[in-house]
Amino acid sequence: MERNLMKGNEALAEAAIRAGCKCFFGYPITPQTELSAYMAKRMEKAGGVFLQAESEIAAINMVLGAAATGVRAMTSSSSPGISLKSEGISYIAGSDLPCVIINVQRGGPGLGGIQPSQADYWQATKALGHGDFHLLVYAPASVQEMINMLTKAFDLADEYRMPAMILADGLLGQMMEPVTFPEIKANVVEKPWATNGHQFKRKHNIVNSLYLQPDGLQKTVQDRFVRYEDIKKKHSEAELYKTEDADIVVVAYGATARVAKSAVNKAREAGIKAGLIRPMTLWPFPEKQIVEGTKAASDVLVVEMSMGQMVDDVKLSLECSKPVHFFGRTGGVIPKPTEIFDEIIKIGGAK
Amino acid sequence: MARSSFKKKSGGSVKRITVVTGHYGVGKTNVSVNLAIKLAGSSKKVTVVDLDIVNPYFRTADFDDLFESRNIELIKPMYANSNLDIPAINFDLERIIREDRYIVIDVGGDDAGAIALGRYAEALSEYQSDLEMYYVINCFRYLTRTADEALALMYEIENASRMKHTGIINNSNLGNETTAYDIKASISFAKEIAEKASLPIIFHTYSKNIDMDNGEGFEEMDIFVKPLWEV
Numbered sequence: 001m002e003r004n005l006m007k008g009n010e011a012l013a014e015a016a017i018r019a020g021c022k023c024f025f026g027y028p029i030t031p032q033t034e035l036s037a038y039m040a041k042r043m044e045k046a047g048g049v050f051l052q053a054e055s056e057i058a059a060i061n062m063v064l065g066a067a068a069t070g071v072r073a074m075t076s077s078s079s080p081g082i083s084l085k086s087e088g089i090s091y092i093a094g095s096d097l098p099c100v101i102i103n104v105q106r107g108g109p110g111l112g113g114i115q116p117s118q119a120d121y122w123q124a125t126k127a128l129g130h131g132d133f134h135l136l137v138y139a140p141a142s143v144q145e146m147i148n149m150l151t152k153a154f155d156l157a158d159e160y161r162m163p164a165m166i167l168a169d170g171l172l173g174q175m176m177e178p179v180t181f182p183e184i185k186a187n188v189v190e191k192p193w194a195t196n197g198h199q200f201k202r203k204h205n206i207v208n209s210l211y212l213q214p215d216g217l218q219k220t221v222q223d224r225f226v227r228y229e230d231i232k233k234k235h236s237e238a239e240l241y242k243t244e245d246a247d248i249v250v251v252a253y254g255a256t257a258r259v260a261k262s263a264v265n266k267a268r269e270a271g272i273k274a275g276l277i278r279p280m281t282l283w284p285f286p287e288k289q290i291v292e293g294t295k296a297a298s299d300v301l302v303v304e305m306s307m308g309q310m311v312d313d314v315k316l317s318l319e320c321s322k323p324v325h326f327f328g329r330t331g332g333v334i335p336k337p338t339e340i341f342d343e344i345i346k347i348g349g350a351k
Numbered sequence: 352m353a354r355s356s357f358k359k360k361s362g363g364s365v366k367r368i369t370v371v372t373g374h375y376g377v378g379k380t381n382v383s384v385n386l387a388i389k390l391a392g393s394s395k396k397v398t399v400v401d402l403d404i405v406n407p408y409f410r411t412a413d414f415d416d417l418f419e420s421r422n423i424e425l426i427k428p429m430y431a432n433s434n435l436d437i438p439a440i441n442f443d444l445e446r447i448i449r450e451d452r453y454i455v456i457d458v459g460g461d462d463a464g465a466i467a468l469g470r471y472a473e474a475l476s477e478y479q480s481d482l483e484m485y486y487v488i489n490c491f492r493y494l495t496r497t498a499d500e501a502l503a504l505m506y507e508i509e510n511a512s513r514m515k516h517t518g519i520i521n522n523s524n525l526g527n528e529t530t531a532y533d534i535k536a537s538i539s540f541a542k543e544i545a546e547k548a549s550l551p552i553i554f555h556t557y558s559k560n561i562d563m564d565n566g567e568g569f570e571e572m573d574i575f576v577k578p579l580w581e582v
Contacts, residue, residue, distance in 0.1 A: 003491060003525055003528070004491060004492070004493045004496070005376065005489060005491040005492045005493065005524070005525055005526060006376075006492075006493045007375075007376055010493060010494075014493070030407060031407065031408065041494075107434070112434070113434030114407055114434050115407075115434065170408065171408075171578075171579075174406070174408035174409060175408075175409070175578055176376045176409075176526065177526055178491070178525040178526050178528045258578070258580045259579060259580045261580065262580040262581075332434065334579055336579065337579075337580055
């Protein structure tokens with residue numbers, strides 16, 4: 001198969017086109033701008049629509065409109081831009097519409113910085129907009145995985161009628177790696193709810209997130225949560241690396257997991273039984289895999305490019321049965337393999 | 352030694368000013384850093400100019416320490432590697448090129464990056480006989496995989512920069528997956544571009560860790576631009 005050298009942002013864009021995305025609405029922001037630029041170049045040739053909206057808020061509401069007609073629609077941004085989109089994402093969830101949102105994270109809060117960060121974990125997994133809802137959150141750790149996860153995100157979004165997010169970071173978005181585009185067989189999901197013209201053959205469809213009766217809204221939300229339970233059972237993913245006999249297990253996702261893997265290898269070379277669990281979905285969180293991967297471990301070390309936003313999810317997965325330590329860098333600073341190695345030693349890996 | 356090809360193809364001796372352009376991601380920065388280090392190694396006074404106002408990540412300005420250790424002067428935009436994401440150049444390239452030093456100018460990717468170079472086209476034209484402008488190609492980079500795609504972009508860069516290339520550097524690679532086979536397979540791609548553009552191929556690059564019988568026309572490269580976890 002043909003190997004290409006691609007930047008993460010470009011790979012996400014190309015993968016979306018190949019997954020049948022027909023509408024991309026964006027607004028430039030570092031470090032994801034190449035994604036929009038790529039779409040501007042390629043989308044029209046691929047028979048779709050690229051539109052640079054007047055703002056992030058406009059872009060997400062265009063996604064809502066396009067998704068309502070049943071086409072695959074996507075938007076992308078970086079942290080501050082995602083905050084702006086949060087209202088629209090809540091409306092999309094409340095309207096049971098599928099779409100894909102890409103967040104190439106940078107440092108925050110506020111305008112923050114333009115260097116890589118993972119400080120939007122809470123936002124993505126707990127609170128991206130108001131109301132009772134979840135979105136699927138994928139956390140790729142390589143350019144190839146960005147491609148694979150994007151297709152999956154579209155498929156599951158369609159299947160469960162909900163928004164899905166690719167939570168990347170500036171490092172992944174900007175870096176170049178060899179990739180192969182698999183033959184993408186996008187799931188074709190029937191969308192009888194789409195507002196694409198009834199042609200007098202059926203009742204007209206309504207896409208809406210407003211409910212006049214509280215019990216009607218309650219029922220809709222409860223039904224949604226039944227679907228969420230199904231997703232939790234079937235679709236959580238994680239990579240377990242050298243965990244079978246590991247005394248110390250590092251838990252890290254995204255680009256940080258690549259750095260952590262180097263540290264784990266270094267620890268193994270030094271005779272320390274270290275392992276790595278890499279959550280690939282952040283919602284649903286891979287609770288079972290965390291338990292499975294830490295069976296032999298006495299200590300767990302969470303490493304993130306944030307002040308420790310994933311730590312609670314790891315503790316809850318383990319029901320606080322083991323000490324969960326944390327090491328993090330924030331504000332656009334990337335942890336070094338040696339720093340994580342030192343942390344492993346500090347926890348007691350030298351014994 | 353492969354280095355001889357660099358000298359020969361560029362007319363007996365290395366010219367004083369080298370401008371490096373190309374599609375973003377082909378490896379311009381890695382080529383620029385290598386050129387600068389080789390020049391400094393032959394006891395030349397060298398200045399590297401980071402003229403990339405497009406990409407805030409992976410740029411020559413990342414190599415401060417390396418340059419310092421080789422006594423290479425680095426000129427970079429004031430806000431390079433900071434959080435201020437504005438395309439501003441606050442140094443005086445017109446003055447810098449007048450100095451009695453060898454200069455490697457690492458231009459930003461694509462025609463967008465070359466716009467900054469166009470600002471200095473007139474000043475640089477005074478040194479035409481002492482200047483090379485190399486178009487770096489990589490046949491594994493998406494959107495420049497065919498000779499015609501790579502050529503189309505080359506002309507877009509020339510339009511944006513208002514300057515003409517004088518040679519092609521074939522930097523075809525697949526990152527750390529690159530094999531000798533990949534590099535050999537890229538030669539016909541480079542030749543097609545060179546022929547259609549009527550430009551010489553300055554050299555084909557290969558990284559130190561690849562087992563190449565480095566014949567005429569090949570240039571060994573150190574890999575400086577790499578992800579943090581491989582450092």
